[in-house]
Amino acid sequence: MVNQESLQAIRRDLHRIPELGFQELKTQRYLLDYIRNLPQENITISTWRTGIFVFVNGEKGSKTIGYRTDIDGLPLQEETGLPFSSEHEGRMHACGHDFHMTIALGALSKLAEQPADHNVVFLFQPAEEGPGGAEPMLQSETMKAWWPDVIFAHHIAPELPVGTITSKPGLLFANTSELFIDFEGTGGHAAYPHRTKDMVVAASSFIVQLQQIVARRVDPLDSAVISVGKMESGTVQNIIAQKARVEGTIRTLSPASMSIVKEEIEKLARGCEISNDCSITIDYGANYHQVTNDEGLVASFKEVVEQCGYTYEEAPMAMTGEDFGYMAKEIPGFMFWLGVDSQAGLHQSKLDPKEDSLPIAVDVVESFIRTLT
Numbered sequence: 001m002v003n004q005e006s007l008q009a010i011r012r013d014l015h016r017i018p019e020l021g022f023q024e025l026k027t028q029r030y031l032l033d034y035i036r037n038l039p040q041e042n043i044t045i046s047t048w049r050t051g052i053f054v055f056v057n058g059e060k061g062s063k064t065i066g067y068r069t070d071i072d073g074l075p076l077q078e079e080t081g082l083p084f085s086s087e088h089e090g091r092m093h094a095c096g097h098d099f100h101m102t103i104a105l106g107a108l109s110k111l112a113e114q115p116a117d118h119n120v121v122f123l124f125q126p127a128e129e130g131p132g133g134a135e136p137m138l139q140s141e142t143m144k145a146w147w148p149d150v151i152f153a154h155h156i157a158p159e160l161p162v163g164t165i166t167s168k169p170g171l172l173f174a175n176t177s178e179l180f181i182d183f184e185g186t187g188g189h190a191a192y193p194h195r196t197k198d199m200v201v202a203a204s205s206f207i208v209q210l211q212q213i214v215a216r217r218v219d220p221l222d223s224a225v226i227s228v229g230k231m232e233s234g235t236v237q238n239i240i241a242q243k244a245r246v247e248g249t250i251r252t253l254s255p256a257s258m259s260i261v262k263e264e265i266e267k268l269a270r271g272c273e274i275s276n277d278c279s280i281t282i283d284y285g286a287n288y289h290q291v292t293n294d295e296g297l298v299a300s301f302k303e304v305v306e307q308c309g310y311t312y313e314e315a316p317m318a319m320t321g322e323d324f325g326y327m328a329k330e331i332p333g334f335m336f337w338l339g340v341d342s343q344a345g346l347h348q349s350k351l352d353p354k355e356d357s358l359p360i361a362v363d364v365v366e367s368f369i370r371t372l373t
């Protein structure tokens with residue numbers, strides 16, 4: 001029985017066991033145990049690394065709808081104080097993937113019992129937060145065999161009230177690239193800075209200059225964000241640091257601006273090497289393609305949301321990244337935001353989404369799958 005109570009129980013179980021990308025072994029086990037307890041007549045299960053595909057045969061089976069949920073957590077210590085808080089030190093479902101998985105299990109339970117006209121392929125995808133599971137999952141043999149005609153996914157939106165759902169045709173999420181920069185100079189005694197190449201100073205000035213790329217190199221009618229989330233340097237207060245490491249992320253609304261930002265970062269690095277007499281290496285880590293929503297699918301989805309009696313609003317573009325962008329690049333698709341009303345936002349240690357949004361999401365997902373022509 002899929003209801004508020006059963007969905008809440010699943011969500012709380014999953015919330016306790018967040019795991020990082022491609023380490024989601026307990027999560028995969030939990031999902032498989034749940035799925036294997038559903039009626040099996042209409043479903044076929046296939047695992048892929050730490051993820052899972054589930055194919056649900058439709059009554060008519062003329063079309064296949066893809067529905068993707070992400071399954072990984074974040075490297076963050078939870079501070080909600082909830083009785084079902086994360087049992088994994090320094091790991092938290094602070095991006096709502098526990099909600100996403102629960103909604104998918106709710107919809108899967110309903111379809112396994114009573115299939116839709118169309119086939120549905122559920123993708124429980126690892127590593128959305130990094131290093132990116134969508135692109136390799138898309139290239140897997142199972143995906144090729146069960147290739148969907150359309151695909152969709154969702155994300156919780158803490159700033160929206162429960163009962164409100166938003167999306168938009170066209171560009172929804174940004175292009176992203178991770179950014180890891182290592183500086184190496186010459187450390188030494190803090191009393192003799194002139195005999196050293198101070199990497200605290202080099203990295204600090206580099207970080208400040210990064211913002212000038214956004215302000216002066218990117219077309220203001222386009223948009224870019226460079227955020228540094230972590231900086232590490234030095235050993236003790238009276239030793240000048242030999243090394244520094246800066247970790248961040250780049251977001252742009254077009255692939256062209258992403259190239260410009262990276263070219264400018266390289267130039268800045270060469271200048272910084274000369275002026276600080278140091279060496280700098282740059283690694284761009286995981287890169288995600290922008291999410292572009294299919295106009296026709298969004299229009300059909302809006303109708304479904306309103307027919308179900310919920311509020312549909314047009315979403316603004318967001319600088320958030322989503323590796324679902326790779327799927328929507330290959331297959332007509334879209335994402336939507338689900339209102340979950342939490343004072344703390346995404347990637348915050350006190351994120352506390354309201355669980356009464358769960359049955360609403362299951363209702364909308366199931367109705368969309370059943371009514372799509």
Ligand SMILES: CC(=O)N[C@@H](CCC[C@H](N)C(=O)O)C(=O)O
Nearest residue numbers: 129130176177178249320321322
């Ligand atoms: C929805 C969301 O929060 N997605 C993440 C995706 C992370 C991409 C990658 N690790 C990066 O930081 O560039 C986001 O931070 O937007």
